Amino acid sequence: MFKRLISLEWKSFFRSASMGKSIGLKILMIFLGVYFTAIFLLFGIGLYPLVEKYFPGETPLFVVNRFVLVWLLVELAYRFLLQTLPVLNIKPLLILPIKKRKVVNFVLLKSLYSFFNFLPLLVIIPFGIFNIYKEQFAPGPVLAWMIGMTALTFCVNYANFIIKKRFTENLKALIPVLVVVSGLAILDYFKIFEISVWFGKGLNEILFYPILALIPILLFFVLYLWNRKNLESKFYLDATLKEQTKNINTREFLWTRRFGDIAPYLQQDLKLIWRNKRPKTSIYMSILFLGYGLFFYTQDTYQDIPWFFVFVGIFITGMFMINFGQFIPAWDSNYYPMIMAQNIPMNRYLTAKAGLITFSVVALAILATPYAYFGWRIFLLNIICAVYNIGVNIPILLYAGSFNRKRIDLDKSPFMNYQGAGAAQWLVGIPLMVIPVFLFWIFYKFISYESGMIFLFGLGVLGLFLRSRLIDSIAQIYKRNKYAMIEGFKQQGD
Amino acid sequence: MITATNLKKIYNGTTVLNIEHLDIPTGQSFGLVGNNGAGKTTFFSLLLDLIQPTTGNIFNNEITVSQSEAWKPFTSSFIDESFLIGYLTPEEYFYFIGDLRQQNKADVDALLSTFEDFFNDEILKKRKYLRDLSKGNQKKVGIVAALIGNPKVVILDEPFANLDPTTQIRLKKIIRELGASQDTTFLISSHDLIHITEVCERIVVMDKGILVKDIITSEATLKELETYFSGGQTVEI
Numbered sequence: 001m002f003k004r005l006i007s008l009e010w011k012s013f014f015r016s017a018s019m020g021k022s023i024g025l026k027i028l029m030i031f032l033g034v035y036f037t038a039i040f041l042l043f044g045i046g047l048y049p050l051v052e053k054y055f056p057g058e059t060p061l062f063v064v065n066r067f068v069l070v071w072l073l074v075e076l077a078y079r080f081l082l083q084t085l086p087v088l089n090i091k092p093l094l095i096l097p098i099k100k101r102k103v104v105n106f107v108l109l110k111s112l113y114s115f116f117n118f119l120p121l122l123v124i125i126p127f128g129i130f131n132i133y134k135e136q137f138a139p140g141p142v143l144a145w146m147i148g149m150t151a152l153t154f155c156v157n158y159a160n161f162i163i164k165k166r167f168t169e170n171l172k173a174l175i176p177v178l179v180v181v182s183g184l185a186i187l188d189y190f191k192i193f194e195i196s197v198w199f200g201k202g203l204n205e206i207l208f209y210p211i212l213a214l215i216p217i218l219l220f221f222v223l224y225l226w227n228r229k230n231l232e233s234k235f236y237l238d239a240t241l242k243e244q245t246k247n248i249n250t251r252e253f254l255w256t257r258r259f260g261d262i263a264p265y266l267q268q269d270l271k272l273i274w275r276n277k278r279p280k281t282s283i284y285m286s287i288l289f290l291g292y293g294l295f296f297y298t299q300d301t302y303q304d305i306p307w308f309f310v311f312v313g314i315f316i317t318g319m320f321m322i323n324f325g326q327f328i329p330a331w332d333s334n335y336y337p338m339i340m341a342q343n344i345p346m347n348r349y350l351t352a353k354a355g356l357i358t359f360s361v362v363a364l365a366i367l368a369t370p371y372a373y374f375g376w377r378i379f380l381l382n383i384i385c386a387v388y389n390i391g392v393n394i395p396i397l398l399y400a401g402s403f404n405r406k407r408i409d410l411d412k413s414p415f416m417n418y419q420g421a422g423a424a425q426w427l428v429g430i431p432l433m434v435i436p437v438f439l440f441w442i443f444y445k446f447i448s449y450e451s452g453m454i455f456l457f458g459l460g461v462l463g464l465f466l467r468s469r470l471i472d473s474i475a476q477i478y479k480r481n482k483y484a485m486i487e488g489f490k491q492q493g494d
Numbered sequence: 495m496i497t498a499t500n501l502k503k504i505y506n507g508t509t510v511l512n513i514e515h516l517d518i519p520t521g522q523s524f525g526l527v528g529n530n531g532a533g534k535t536t537f538f539s540l541l542l543d544l545i546q547p548t549t550g551n552i553f554n555n556e557i558t559v560s561q562s563e564a565w566k567p568f569t570s571s572f573i574d575e576s577f578l579i580g581y582l583t584p585e586e587y588f589y590f591i592g593d594l595r596q597q598n599k600a601d602v603d604a605l606l607s608t609f610e611d612f613f614n615d616e617i618l619k620k621r622k623y624l625r626d627l628s629k630g631n632q633k634k635v636g637i638v639a640a641l642i643g644n645p646k647v648v649i650l651d652e653p654f655a656n657l658d659p660t661t662q663i664r665l666k667k668i669i670r671e672l673g674a675s676q677d678t679t680f681l682i683s684s685h686d687l688i689h690i691t692e693v694c695e696r697i698v699v700m701d702k703g704i705l706v707k708d709i710i711t712s713e714a715t716l717k718e719l720e721t722y723f724s725g726g727q728t729v730e731i
Contacts (some may be wrong), residue, residue: 264593268579275581275623338577341542343566343594410581483546490576 005106033115040119044126048134061131061145061207066200068149072156073181075120079160083116094235104231108224111157120153137207144210148203151216158223165230265344265352272331273324276410279331282323286360289319290367297374306449307441309378310456313385314393314433316368320360321389325397326428328353329478333407333489340482347468347475354394354471361389377449384457385436391463393432395470400428402477405488495520495647495679496541500550503536503703511536511703513550518681518696520646523673525694525711526683527719532700534683535573538651541681542571554647567595571649572636580625584617584635587624588642595643602642609638612664630656637665641672648672649681654689662689669693687723691716 051060093103128146132139187193206212251274256266273279296302296312315322324331329349332339339349365386372379436456443452463470478485496518503511511533518524526534539545541552543559551558554565571577579587592602606618616631624632633656640648653669654662670693673680684690690697691711699707699722707722709715 264590268590271581271586335576335579337542337544337573338579340544341566341569341571341573341577342591345563345566483544486544 002102002106005103009110036115036119037122040122041126044123045130047123047127048130059136061136061142062200062204064127065203066197068152068203069196069199072152075116075153075156076160076163079116079156080163083114083157083160100232100235101228104228104235107231108158108227111161112154114157117153117157121150124149124153141207141210144213145203145206148206148213148216151213151220155216155220155223158220158227161227162223162230165234259355262348262352262355265349266356269331269352269356272410278408278410279324282320285323286319286364287367290316290364292316293368293371293374293378297371297378306377306381307437307444307452309381310385310437310440310452311433313378313382314389314436317361317365317382317386318389318393318432320364321357321393321397322429322432324360325353325357325394326400327404327408328398328401329485330401330404330406330408330489331410334410336489337486340486345475346478347471350398350471350475350478351468354398354467357394357397358390361386361394381453384453384460387460387464388436388456389460391460391467392436395463395467395474396431397428398471398474399477402474402481402485405485407489407491495522495555496681497553498537498540498550499553501537501540501547501552502549503533503540503545504548509703511540513537513703513705516698516705518679520679521673521677522696523669523680523694524682525690525697526681526700527685527687527690527697528683528700529723531702533703534700535651536703537700538571538573538649538681538683541649542569542573544573565647568646569649570595570640570643570645570647571651572633572640572653573649573651575629575632575636577636577639578624578632581623583621583623584627585619587635588639591639591642595645597643605642606638609668612638612661612668614661630658630661633657634661641668644678646677647679647681651683652685653682654684654686666693687716687719691719 047064048060051058051063055063124146128142131137131142136142184193184195188195251271253267253270256263256270259266273283293312293316296308302308329336329339365383368382369379371382439459440452440456443455496516498513498516500515501511501513502509510531526537528534536545540547541554541559546560551560553559554569557565559565579590582590588602588606589599592598597605606613613634617627617634624635627635633653637650637653640650653665657665666689669680669682672678673693673695680694682690682694695711697707697709697711697715697719698705699709699719707718709718
């Protein structure tokens with residue numbers, strides 16, 4: 001039976017609609033995979049000499065043990081953000097004569113084959129071997145330690161799923177946990193009660209009594225069984241439905257009325273953003289990235305290369321523009337045939353999108369005004385970058401959107417989600433950022449800082465004047481590509 | 495109102511639609527029947543310019559649909575769920591469509607009030623998003639939305655499928671009334687021969703992309719269709 005399930009998985013992977021379509025994306029993923037593997041392996045090999053160097057006179061393994069708890073917490077945190085329980089389409093399996101337990105076991109075991117579980121091994125194993133090689137401990141106890149550590153990693157794997165199941169529906173329940181964890185962290189930091197040290201001492205004991213490695217293994221089994229029980233109780237079609245229907249948001253965004261013609265579209269887009277996970281994240285991201293400037297404005301190195309501030313300015317004021325704009329019109333992919341058949345003139349549709357992004361750029365530029373603290377030049381440059389974004393970059397993004405063919409399911413989690421991303425998304429970043437930086441650099445180099453600003457500002461204003469013309473011709477391109485877009489957005493699967 | 499000439503759609507060498515000439519006069523209730531793969535949805539998609547004809551043209555009120563958008567203001571349609579916006583409530587969706595068709599909130603409310611029976615208290619004021627409604631209720635929303643703003647051409651693909659019996663009967667009544675009292679042209683496809691003969695003045699049978707029968711509905715039509723679809727033998731009912 002397991003063999004069948006595996007072959008189903010295999011087919012679903014290789015027969016998915018986008019298989020073989022996004023080579024660029026795959027190359028990126030492989031690159032990231034190789035990169036992280038290399039980093040962790042280097043860290044694993046270098047750990048022993050490093051600890052020896054910075055903690056002279058101490059036993060490296062004991063030093064490392066002291067940090068294990070912190071590491072496990074960090075691991076849990078990033079897994080919470082990035083890792084999800086592998087999905088298996090259970091609907092067709094529900095009515096077939098397959099034991100529920102078998103399917104659940106399959107899903108849970110499959111989750112062990114995750115990159116997240118592989119990475120810590122790259123540290124644990126070389127470090128363990130180093131310890132044996134340096135004859136710090138006998139091979140037996142070190143092996144027990146390695147097994148215990150691996151078990152702990154797997155515990156984090158399953159603890160993450162439990163936490164996700166419990167808390168994603170109810171984030172408020174997470175608050176007491178966070179309070180306890182940060183409380184312990186504070187006590188640890190001020191050396192009042194050093195829980196990480198105590199945890200480390202516990203791990204040290206494994207080296208003296210290798211049988212103690214059974215404790216993490218036992219914990220691993222407990223978590224596994226807990227997960228299994230949890231999943232088995234959710235093995236019904238309506239298990240996921242229950243959560244969805246409560247608490248709906250019926251905000252009306254009536255203030256958009258004053259924008260006349262494009263008001264219904266604006267309202268529509270705001271609802272799209274507020275009611276769906278992925279576009280909603282782009283708002284939080286934009287606000288988060290407002291702080292990006294602090295990295296650069298505060299450092300003296302960048303004061304001599306002011307052209308770099310153009311990049312920062314474009315980024316700060318255009319974060320939402322980039323995040324949201326690159327997936328126009330894929331955000332509407334679920335109902336794109338309706339958009340095409342309804343009484344929606346293409347150029348009005350695009351004007352509305354441009355209006356929404358313009359609004360975001362203005363809002364972010366206003367929020368970025370405190371950067372005036374770093375001097376009027378930076379303040380003025382940010383304003384000019386905003387104008388450039390509005391005038392030049394918005395039409396570029398809309399134009400690039402006409403090459404979008406990939407569907408986006410609005411409700412999927414936004415982290416590490418590359419659904420809807422194709423070559424167009426990667427390529428469009430270049431003209432958005434590089435062109436203004438390059439233009440500014442030429443003027444700065446050969447004339448002056450001010451002339452660069454005036455030139456970018458001029459381009460932005462020119463773009464604004466030509467906007468309706470530009471949008472008209474972009475709308476023509478959308479119309480030409482219409483059939484391919486409808487067809488592409490229909491393709492399910494990621 | 496609608497004219498198709500020399501219309502052909504070919505996918506990878508297979509002809510899925512081939513209509514030499516079809517003329518649908520203004521105000522007619524036009525029914526399209528045929529087995530799966532007959533080309534009904536393909537025809538509607540061509541009429542809505544969602545796919546491109548391989549050869550030929552469709553004219554909607556003398557406008558070539560693939561060349562101008564001017565047919566959109568008087569044409570409305572519901573083909574499938576991809577015509578609904580999942581994250582809106584039914585009310586919001588109706589008002590949005592109303593906005594697109596220059597109907598204010600009061601106009602839409604007035605229209606919706608005539609569909610109270612049809613909605614059967616399952617649609618309005620339920621505080622649910624469209625994506626959380628059942629398939630049948632989603633269909634009701636889509637059909638009613640296609641009637642907002644006094645469209646001259648209404649295109650409904652399989653409107654009776656997925657609806658409960660009560661709603662089917664109510665829908666037939668609605669289509670008959672609208673078809674009779676206004677100058678609205680209805681284009682409806684269905685697998686249900688009884689329903690379609692009851693609501694349509696004219697029925698066209700398609701098979702593998704070709705028009706095989708063109709009947710003005712009469713008492714004998716149902717019998718004729720049943721004979722055709724059972725493979726030529728007469729059917730006893």
